[in-house]
Amino acid sequence: MSQFLPQALLEYIPTAVQIIYILTVALFIIGLKRLGSPATARSGNKLASLAMFIGVAVTLFDQEILTFEYIIAGVLIGSAIGAYAAKKVEMTAMPEMVAIFNGFGGGASALVAAGEYFRIEGVSLPGSDLLTMCISIFIGALTFTGSIMAFGKLSGKVTGNPVTFAGQKPLNALLVIVVAVLSLWFVYDPSNLLPFYILLGISLLLGILFVLPIGGADMPVVISLLNSLSGVAASAAGFVLNNSLLIVSGALVGAAGLILTNIMCKAMNRPLSNVLFGAFGSEATGLAGPAAGDGSKSIREVQPDDAAVMTAYAQRVVIVPGYGLAVAQAQHTIREVASLLEAKGVDVKYGIHPVAGRMPGHMNVLLAEANVPYPQLYDMDDINPDFEKTDVVLVIGANDVVNPQARSNPASPIYGMPILNVDYAKAVIIFKRSMNPGFAGIDNDLFYLPNSYMFFGDAKKSLQSLVSAIKEL
């Protein structure tokens, strides 16, 4: 756009652009800060999008930009797809959506780094620039395919079970080494594009291999990590372009993703390395036998009428929602149950485990969509002391996060994971489709406790029958 400006101004443009970039970065930081507090979150998001708009608009004045056909077409197509997806997506599908967006961000960064080589005929570039180019393509391409795999697993298009094969870890390690060697080859002879293309291919492959062995229950960690990587990819592209705005913004996102990854790992009491390389729930099932004697395992079923009496005449009820609630789209029905109980004078709270749902904070979003009042939502640490004073706990579509094995059975793969201590309540009603074990594939001792009642069926239908039973009381 600089060609439309008077000649006298031209020499000031690069400086002006850089100064506005500094402003953009400042707005991003303030925006992220505001996103961290409920009262200011919405304005923070608006501020960040304003910053993005300013950054993009001012870049159009870059003197290297000569043609606008592709820019206009690309922005129009991208905006249309992005806006359509953002409007249409179901809140339950949020994790898939964030995963695929991460992939687009990472893919874009890899394309920018590769495109830069062709733009400036990279043969003449110094070695350090070529190396950052390779790193950028590696991270971006890996994020791209890794995110697509995560999307596939979350949306059920690819099996949510860990996929493992012999020699998986050595193969991955070998491929990473090959990438390093190829990078050096490319730096040594940048006119030869062969190592460049092989590097791109292996990076794409590694993204798939990296997510393949990770089970469905670990998806909150994977999404957080991919989110972080998409930021690092943008930052790496910034190194290639020598663009400080990209470097700083990417680093901010990288740090944010890493913090969330860490929170998720803590909530599952497992180090990151174990999530990524442990292939949780595949070989572990065998050794996680029941803690109690196996012959004595019996369960009790409960009918809607009895469940209605138990809850309606209770003083305190805690609802523990899990991902099964979201799958059954039952968040509105559980809200109805809660309202009915409250009308009868029952004290109703929701206990939310940090990894409930398929991404960090997912359950809170789902319950917000169903208009559950925010003050009724309690984090794990706040609700746990209350269970002993609770008459009835309704566990809906949650399994591993309420499994007492995490406290009692050192042989269990989930041993040490912080759980909601629902078994301390006077009675627990578990809404479940069948006796199948949860995502982690571990038997749940909770189901066999004397104060537990199973309510079999689709979560939404079960809750609807509970609603009508309570109404009839």
Add this chain to the structure above:
Amino acid sequence: METLIFNLFIFTLACFVGFEVISKVPTTLHTPLMSGANAISGITLIGALVVAGSAGEFTGTILGFVAIIFATINVVGGFMVTDRMLEMFKKKEDK
């Protein structure tokens, strides 16, 4: 080499800023924070603009063009869906 060191320098500082700014975010906001941060990572769009618009070799232009589409999906979709989620929180507080 000097620019590389300089870039690493600001990268390191930005990481620390990121950690400071984002730690201690309540659980409720984890999902919006992630999708908002995700949108910000679409900042790579400004690199894509230069690559696509500088009328260099055609391969570069095409790569830049695809990068613009990807990055714009990321930016527009990310910010819009974050706003949609935060609006839900808002409605509920008013009640």
